[in-house]
Amino acid sequence: MKLPAIARSEQWAVNHFTATKAVIEGSHLVLSSGDHAEIYLNADRIFPDASRMAYFYDFWKDCFFSSSSPERHPEVVVGPATGGVYLIGGLSQRLIAQGIYVQAVWADKDGKQFALERSRFASTVRGKRVLVVEDVMTTAKSIKKTIKAVRQAGGEVVGVACMVNRTRAVTVRSLDVPVLHVAWQLDVKNYSSKNCPFCAENRPIVTNIGHGAEFREKNPKYAGGYEELMFDD
Numbered sequence: 001m002k003l004p005a006i007a008r009s010e011q012w013a014v015n016h017f018t019a020t021k022a023v024i025e026g027s028h029l030v031l032s033s034g035d036h037a038e039i040y041l042n043a044d045r046i047f048p049d050a051s052r053m054a055y056f057y058d059f060w061k062d063c064f065f066s067s068s069s070p071e072r073h074p075e076v077v078v079g080p081a082t083g084g085v086y087l088i089g090g091l092s093q094r095l096i097a098q099g100i101y102v103q104a105v106w107a108d109k110d111g112k113q114f115a116l117e118r119s120r121f122a123s124t125v126r127g128k129r130v131l132v133v134e135d136v137m138t139t140a141k142s143i144k145k146t147i148k149a150v151r152q153a154g155g156e157v158v159g160v161a162c163m164v165n166r167t168r169a170v171t172v173r174s175l176d177v178p179v180l181h182v183a184w185q186l187d188v189k190n191y192s193s194k195n196c197p198f199c200a201e202n203r204p205i206v207t208n209i210g211h212g213a214e215f216r217e218k219n220p221k222y223a224g225g226y227e228e229l230m231f232d233d
Contacts, residue, residue, distance in 0.1 A: 010059065013163065013183035016052045020045040027229065028203040030211040033139040035190035036198060040210055041164045043135035047086055056183055057094040060161040063181040064131055065100050074131035074158055076103045076124060078150055080114055080142040083135040091133060103128075107146040114145040116153050125155030132177075133161045138190065140170040147175065166190070199224065 017023050022045035029040040046052050065073050079088045085106045092104035105121040107114035116122040130150050134143050147157050159179035166188045172180045193199060193215070202224035207213040209229055216226050 010183050012055055013059075016046055016055060017041060017164070017184065020049065020052065021231065022046055024206075024209060024229065027209075028198040028205045028212075028224070029209060030193075030205060030215045031138045031190060032211055033141060033190070034211070035138065035192055036196040036205075037188060037190045038198060039188050040206075041136045041166065041184075041186075042209060043083060043163055046163075047083075050090070053090055054094060056163055057091045059183055060091060060131075060133070060181060061095060061098070061100070063161065064159055064179070065095065072158065073100070073129065074102060075128040076105065076130045076155065077133055078105055078107060078116075078125065078130055078146060078155075079133045080107050080146045081109060084133055084142075084146070087133045087135060102131075107149045114142065114149050116149050122153040125150050125153050128155050129158045130155040131159050131161060132157055135162070136164045136166065137162050137170050137182075138166050140175060144175060147177065 022042045024040040024042060026038055027040070029037055031037055031040070067073070077088045077091055079085060088104040088106055092102050095102050103124050105116060105118070105124050107116055108118065110117060116125065132143060132146055132150065137143060143160060150157055157177050159181065160175055160177050162180070162182045164184045164186065165182040166186050168185070168187045172178065191197065204225045204227040205212045205215060205222065206229055207216055207226045212226065216222070
């Protein structure tokens with residue numbers, strides 16, 4: 001299967017994903033939502049390369065911090081664990097190096113929700129303008145729960161920044177935020193495990209990328225079996 005045509009995307013973002021082999025196509029993968037797909041965007045492949053990540057940070061800086069109204073700039077960046085922890089650290093340090101001071105905290109999983117449960121995290125966002133960041137949005141459940149946690153702590157969510165949005169169904173309206181800036185916008189088809197065409201054809205599920213290993217624990221006798229993808233690094 002080929003990737004869908006680019007829509008409202010930055011070509012440099014696409015290039016960074018493809019150059020680091022972060023785009024996985026044609027396999028049977030399980031997403032964080034539990035849905036299945038044959039296209040997976042693996043931001044972990046880009047994270048180790050600070051020079052490539054700088055492009056994403058500068059893109060978000062231009063989107064949220066370059067207006068003539070600094071009184072509306074985000075004061076805190078927040079991300080959902082675990083990928084969001086890396087992003088808030090990298091983004092905040094990139095901003096501070098350019099003279100833009102922000103604080104950075106993350107939301108941990110708390111049962112089925114996300115919470116700002118660590119010491120001073122909730123008080124850090126209280127009364128502040130908050131930018132929520134994420135690597136890849138599939139159904140945006142993690143982002144929505146992080147937004148909820150920020151608002152419950154008294155923070156004002158002024159926008160969401162994302163490396164990749166896999167679906168056009170996730171919008172400013174569905175997130176209930178004023179601004180959404182995405183570096184790479186896609187519209188990839190996902191399937192529930194009960195209606196997955198790849199399961200129907202007994203295609204092996206990848207266990208070392210995505211959440212296939214978790215699926216295997218719950219479904220050890222899946223008829224298609226399991227496999228690991230090999231990378232040359």
